[in-house]
Amino acid sequence: MAVNDCLLDQVAAGYASRFGAPPRHIVRAPGRVNLIGEHTDYNDGFVLPMAIDRATWIALGPRADRRVCLHSLDYGETASFDLEDLRKGEKSWIEYPKGVAWALQSSGLSLRGWEGVAMCDVPMGAGLSSSAAFELATARAFAVASDFEWDAPRMALLCQKAENQWVGVNCGVMDQMISAVGKEGHAVLIDCRDRSTQSVALPAGAVVAVMDTATRRGLVDSAYNERRAQCEAAAGVFGVPALRDVKMTAFLAREENMDPVVRRRARHVISEIQRTLDAVEAMKSGDSAELGRLMNQSHDSLRDDFEVSSLELNAMVDAARRMPGCFGARMTGAGFGGCAVALVRSDVVEAFVEGVGASYKLATGLEPKIYICEAGNGASLEDNRSYRTYATYSPHSPIAPRGE
Numbered sequence: 001m002a003v004n005d006c007l008l009d010q011v012a013a014g015y016a017s018r019f020g021a022p023p024r025h026i027v028r029a030p031g032r033v034n035l036i037g038e039h040t041d042y043n044d045g046f047v048l049p050m051a052i053d054r055a056t057w058i059a060l061g062p063r064a065d066r067r068v069c070l071h072s073l074d075y076g077e078t079a080s081f082d083l084e085d086l087r088k089g090e091k092s093w094i095e096y097p098k099g100v101a102w103a104l105q106s107s108g109l110s111l112r113g114w115e116g117v118a119m120c121d122v123p124m125g126a127g128l129s130s131s132a133a134f135e136l137a138t139a140r141a142f143a144v145a146s147d148f149e150w151d152a153p154r155m156a157l158l159c160q161k162a163e164n165q166w167v168g169v170n171c172g173v174m175d176q177m178i179s180a181v182g183k184e185g186h187a188v189l190i191d192c193r194d195r196s197t198q199s200v201a202l203p204a205g206a207v208v209a210v211m212d213t214a215t216r217r218g219l220v221d222s223a224y225n226e227r228r229a230q231c232e233a234a235a236g237v238f239g240v241p242a243l244r245d246v247k248m249t250a251f252l253a254r255e256e257n258m259d260p261v262v263r264r265r266a267r268h269v270i271s272e273i274q275r276t277l278d279a280v281e282a283m284k285s286g287d288s289a290e291l292g293r294l295m296n297q298s299h300d301s302l303r304d305d306f307e308v309s310s311l312e313l314n315a316m317v318d319a320a321r322r323m324p325g326c327f328g329a330r331m332t333g334a335g336f337g338g339c340a341v342a343l344v345r346s347d348v349v350e351a352f353v354e355g356v357g358a359s360y361k362l363a364t365g366l367e368p369k370i371y372i373c374e375a376g377n378g379a380s381l382e383d384n385r386s387y388r389t390y391a392t393y394s395p396h397s398p399i400a401p402r403g404e
């Protein structure tokens with residue numbers, strides 16, 4: 001995978017110029033795009049995301065005391081906290097590493113202090129899990145600084161706990177899990193009930209395009225919590241712990257007596273869980289056309305039954321589907337804004353990027369960003385990679401700042 005050496009150099013140089021010595025360690029953790037299996041993780045279902053070749057990087061060195069001092073090149077700010085006295089602060093980027101420290105300590109791990117410089121090229125708020133990337137990168141930094149074993153799934157669960165209980169976002173386990181266990185060239189099927197994972201190779205001759213609508217919706221959290229509650233209500237109708245336990249036949253036998261909204265939400269989740277399993281079969285037999293068809297169905301279900309799409313996401317998906325060589329396209333992530341994802345024949349990808357960009361702009365007046373993403377590895381220690389410590393960080397560096 002093409003690791004972004006540019007970010008590696010930036011954090012290494014940023015560390016050297018700030019702390020006067022090369023960093024002792026460099027860690028990274030990726031963002032993700034979900035191919036299929038949307039709003040299924042908190043229903044104990046299956047998801048099929050891949051880690052992308054965009055990540056949060058941290059260069060770090062040890063400290064003698066038990067403080068963590070972190071400089072963010074994206075925000076141009078330095079913040080610190082004391083591991084012996086963790087307190088929630090106002091909404092700020094430092095709450096992510098602080099929350100991770102809290103979750104790790106609450107699981108019994110003993111942490112040492114460190115100082116570091118962080119930078120991220122996962123677009124923020126775009127539905128590509130920049131926060132999970134930041135959490136897992138911090139956890140990886142704590143593991144190497146405190147010398148404890150890196151257990152990827154366990155770290156993912158602790159980072160999810162940080163996001164749920166410290167940051168206060170009630171997400172499922174998908175984002176942290178894929179940022180921890182991602183595998184180069186593969187998507188990963190995650191069983192969100194027992195947290196087992198299975199890598200599935202991406203089909204040959206196809207690429208994954210991530211298409212940012214350039215829209216961000218503020219009300220995602222409340223709508224997300226509302227969807228979760230509706231799914232719980234639906235599981236209650238069937239007397240089961242989660243919608244994972246309801247087969248389509250059982251749903252069809254009962255649906256007429258259900259509240260119409262709860263019924264639509266349940267139909268999405270139950271059908272999406274099956275589509276995700278079917279998508280794995282399609283990938284295993286190298287059937288991009290079938291995988292694309294399932295992605296299209298997923299979008300339609302998210303749009304009509306789960307009602308988490310938006311005009312812009314629909315416009316992007318429509319633009320993608322009209323292009324020759326597009327196997328399928330759908331919104332990805334929580335919804336209401338952010339990104340869509342498409343599976344595209346690799347030999348037509350340039351025309352695809354140009355064509356989708358132009359027609360989306362025409363339809364919405366917005367300037368989209370389209371990334372062709374490779375599937376990368378999960379959170380890692382990058383100490384063996386060489387970097388240019390002589391380069392000094394300049395605030396006018398060519399790296400796109402977070403959020404762009």
Ligand code: GLA
Pocket residue numbers: 037038039040041042171172173174175333334335
């Ligand atoms: C967000 C959450 C995930 C998942 C998706 C929807 O990304 O963080 O846990 O629920 O939405 O599939």
